[in-house]
Amino acid sequence: xxxxxxxxxxxxxxxxxxxxxxxxxxxxxxxxxxxxxxxxxxxxxxxxxxxxxxxxxxxxxxxxxxxxxxxxxxxxxxxxxxxxxxxxxxxxxxxxxxxxxxxxxxxxxxxxxxxxxxxxxxxxxxxxxxxxxxxxxxxxxxxxxxxxxxxxxxxxxxxxxxxxxxxxxxxxxxxxxxxxxxxxxxxxxxxxxxxxxxxxxxxxxxxxxxxxxxxxxxxxxxxxxxxxxxxxxxxxxxxxxxxxxxxxxxxxxxxxxxxxxxxxxxxxxxxxxxxxxxxxxxxxxxxxxxxxxxxxxxxxxxxxxxxxxxxxxxxxxxxxxxxxxxxxxxxxxxxxxxxxxxxxxx
Amino acid sequence: xxxxxxxxxxxxxxxxxxxxxxxxxxxxxxxxxxxxxxxxxxxxxxxxxxxxxxxxxxxxxxxxxxxxxxxxxxxxxxxxxxxxxxxxxxxxxxxxxxxxxxxxxxxxxxxxxxxxxxxxxxxxxxxxxxxxxxxxxxxxxxxxxxxxxxxxxxxxxxxxxxxxxxxxxxxxxxxxxxxxxxxxxxxxxxxxxxxxxxxxxxxxxxxxxxxxxxxxxxxxxxxxxxxxxxxxxxxxxxxxxxxxxxxxxxxxxxxxxxxxxxxxxxxxxxxxxxxxxxxxxxxxxxxxxxxxxxxxxxxxxxxxxxxxxxxxxxxxxxxxxxxxxxxxxxxxxxxxxxxxxxxxxxxxxxxxxxxxxxxxx
Numbered sequence: 001x002x003x004x005x006x007x008x009x010x011x012x013x014x015x016x017x018x019x020x021x022x023x024x025x026x027x028x029x030x031x032x033x034x035x036x037x038x039x040x041x042x043x044x045x046x047x048x049x050x051x052x053x054x055x056x057x058x059x060x061x062x063x064x065x066x067x068x069x070x071x072x073x074x075x076x077x078x079x080x081x082x083x084x085x086x087x088x089x090x091x092x093x094x095x096x097x098x099x100x101x102x103x104x105x106x107x108x109x110x111x112x113x114x115x116x117x118x119x120x121x122x123x124x125x126x127x128x129x130x131x132x133x134x135x136x137x138x139x140x141x142x143x144x145x146x147x148x149x150x151x152x153x154x155x156x157x158x159x160x161x162x163x164x165x166x167x168x169x170x171x172x173x174x175x176x177x178x179x180x181x182x183x184x185x186x187x188x189x190x191x192x193x194x195x196x197x198x199x200x201x202x203x204x205x206x207x208x209x210x211x212x213x214x215x216x217x218x219x220x221x222x223x224x225x226x227x228x229x230x231x232x233x234x235x236x237x238x239x240x241x242x243x244x245x246x247x248x249x250x251x252x253x254x255x256x257x258x259x260x261x262x263x264x265x266x267x268x269x270x271x272x273x274x275x276x277x278x279x280x281x282x283x284x285x286x287x288x289x290x291x292x293x294x295x296x297x298x299x300x301x302x303x304x305x306x307x308x309x310x311x312x313x314x315x316x317x318x319x320x321x322x323x324x325x326x327x328x329x330x331x332x333x334x335x336x337x338x339x340x341x342x343x344x345x346x
Numbered sequence: 347x348x349x350x351x352x353x354x355x356x357x358x359x360x361x362x363x364x365x366x367x368x369x370x371x372x373x374x375x376x377x378x379x380x381x382x383x384x385x386x387x388x389x390x391x392x393x394x395x396x397x398x399x400x401x402x403x404x405x406x407x408x409x410x411x412x413x414x415x416x417x418x419x420x421x422x423x424x425x426x427x428x429x430x431x432x433x434x435x436x437x438x439x440x441x442x443x444x445x446x447x448x449x450x451x452x453x454x455x456x457x458x459x460x461x462x463x464x465x466x467x468x469x470x471x472x473x474x475x476x477x478x479x480x481x482x483x484x485x486x487x488x489x490x491x492x493x494x495x496x497x498x499x500x501x502x503x504x505x506x507x508x509x510x511x512x513x514x515x516x517x518x519x520x521x522x523x524x525x526x527x528x529x530x531x532x533x534x535x536x537x538x539x540x541x542x543x544x545x546x547x548x549x550x551x552x553x554x555x556x557x558x559x560x561x562x563x564x565x566x567x568x569x570x571x572x573x574x575x576x577x578x579x580x581x582x583x584x585x586x587x588x589x590x591x592x593x594x595x596x597x598x599x600x601x602x603x604x605x606x607x608x609x610x611x612x613x614x615x616x617x618x619x620x621x622x623x624x625x626x627x628x629x630x631x632x633x634x635x636x637x638x639x640x641x642x643x644x645x646x647x648x649x650x651x652x653x654x655x656x657x658x659x660x661x662x663x664x665x666x667x668x669x670x671x672x673x674x675x676x677x678x679x680x681x682x683x684x685x686x687x688x689x690x691x692x693x694x695x696x697x698x699x700x701x702x703x704x705x706x707x
Contacts, residue, residue: 007382007385007391007392008391008392009385009386009388009389009390009391010386010389011389012391045391048391048393114636114639115636115639115640115642115645115661116639116645116660116661116694116695120663121663127413144410145413149584149640149641149643150445150446150447150584150587150588150643151446151643151663152416152663153443153663153664154413154416154417154420155417155420155439155664156663156664157413157417158417159664189414191413192412192413192414192416192417193412193413193414194412194413195412195413196410196411196412197410197411197412197413197416198407198408198410199408199588200408201408201585201588202374202581203378204373204374204377204378204406205406205407205408207377207378207403208373208377208402208403208404208406208407209403209407209408210403211377211399211400211403211404211407212400212403212404212407214400215400215404216410230640232640233640233641234581236637237580237581244378244379247380247383248378248379248380250380251380251381272636272637272640273636273640274636274637275636278612283610283611283612284610284611284612285611285612301611301613303611304691304692306691306692307690307691307692307693308691312611312613314613321613328666329666330666
């Protein structure tokens with residue numbers, strides 16, 4: 001990597017080149033005051049340049065096979081960490097099973113489908129399920145819901161929270177002391193108060209809120225889920241320059257991945273569907289293009305299979321591609337079998 | 347919020363001078379560029395760019411609310427326009443919601459304009475009769491608005507009100523009809539509307555129908571060019587709805603379901619679906635494509651089959667998929683069955699028109 005690739009401003013770069021500093025090694029043993037004098041810039045700017053140089057050279061030393069690299073972890077440590085991770089249940093047992101427990105934290109999951117298939121329903125269900133207390137098998141965290149289309153309905157969130165609490169109390173009828181204290185927290189109003197809702201009206205605001213999330217999440221440390229519903233809407237309307245759109249989206253997805261790893265939370269992005277011309281015919285595919293399809297860690301497509309709604313895992317680094325049917329009921333997203341169980345008891 | 351000026355965001359003066367010198371005046375300009383592009387454009391180092399972007403983002407980001415606060419706000423301000431059709435109101439948890447885009451789609455002559463006329467009347471009625479006591483803006487692109495028919499509906503549904511002298515005139519006086527003849531006229535009237543909606547207490551906006559505008563401008567439209575004239579209007583309609591908390595009702599047309607429309611996902615493979623060839627003769631699909639279908643919040647499909655007409659709640663964040671049989675009478679649309687018939691699966695999205703065409707009966 002040479003001078004031309006350093007992250008410094010163009011005027012300083014041109015000064016370096018005009019004075020003959022063309023490679024990093026030429027800057028490796030210069031003091032800041034000397035450099036400041038040479039380039040006739042301020043001392044602070046010279047310090048910045050040398051810092052940029054040292055940053056790039058330390059990452060180059062990653063090629064040293066024996067050294068312990070700062071910031072890296074061994075695969076064994078990652079495995080033990082992953083096994084202790086809790087997952088966010090989707091409400092449907094079959095879908096949780098094929099996902100390996102539920103939506104993973106520290107990963108970005110993209111969910112897409114045709115209109116009316118249940119993407120917003122799944123989003124609201126996850127925002128409720130993430131708040132299930134740890135004693136009942138959940139994460140006990142809060143949720144950030146970024147709404148770009150205005151599809152979040154508070155009344156529906158109320159219904160889903162009610163249904164979730166009802167099912168928890170059904171499954172854990174124990175009255176022991178530990179559970180009694182949690183039971184007080186199991187109020188619908190608490191669940192609703194644990195959803196932080198942002199209404200976004202343009203792609204500028206969408207970029208702004210994702211940038212702002214870092215500060216927000218530092219303040220609200222108990223947020224364990226960020227949902228964006230939907231990530232596509234504004235980017236399909238106003239962007240004329242598609243190349244710029246791809247770059248901006250790339251920046252967004254990197255930032256979201258960084259947030260998910262830094263704050264140990266799950267990021268779920270809801271996407272729309274479009275038609276693409278491949279193999280001589282039009283096919284349905286998720287919107288925002290091919291470059292975007294690489295940005296997310298996991299990809300789930302919700303589709304109609306005859307008269308049933310199905311979720312298909314199209315892309316995941318850790319689980320196999322599989323399909324699971326699910327229902328959208330008055331209480332939220334549920335599996336096919338859960339209704340039958342209730343019927344038999346009755 | 348996107349057009350917020352950087353000069354008013356409280357950045358250190360040296361920084362905001364650099365931004366304005368390079369003609370980056372609003373938040374939109376600054377945030378549309380990746381950070382490295384900004385650094386190259388402004389000639390400042392990356393750490394400064396990052397902190398500037400962070401401050402601009404914080405200033406541009408809208409404030410958040412908790413779900414609980416949202417619910418309480420909705421309880422206070424109503425939030426629905428009741429259609430006076432009990433089954434439909436139950437399914438939609440109160441009626442046509444404020445601040446969202448509701449679409450009525452169906453074949454011609456099925457009753458969409460009748461529904462719109464009744465809604466217009468309901469919004470104009472005083473609150474004691476279940477109305478919103480406000481003005482209604484009716485954008486009529488196909489010259490279908492008939493004031494005589496509307497008064498007839500009023501007399502049929504609320505005989506006691508309309509017998510009062512002068513009330514019919516007052517109600518009709520609250521409904522403002524505009525007839526744009528091109529997309530640009532339509533966009534212009536939308537722009538003006540943003541201000542007048544609040545000033546003049548407009549409580550309902552109806553666009554009947556939105557497709558006609560596209561068809562005028564584009565005779566040889568392919569899928570992409572058909573959507574582009576409407577792109578700006580679509581997000582603008584949605585933002586008007588959100589901003590002024592009024593219900594916006596839009597009518598859409600249908601077109602025939604050709605074999606190109608049976609799109610599948612790549613992972614499903616190519617399946618020979620022989621049943622489709624029989625269905626495609628009488629199956630229709632909503633116009634304006636899938637991008638529009640994503641954008642509307644609630645979709646009500648009007649269709650006809652087995653001798654009856656049905657209103658189906660096809661897409662709604664809050665309702666199960668149900669269909670209500672209805673008839674069109676002198677007093678407007680009446681539901682024949684208030685509980686609705688549950689529709690399973692993807693049938694809810696199908697639009698059928700059997701028995702509508704007198705020539706084939």
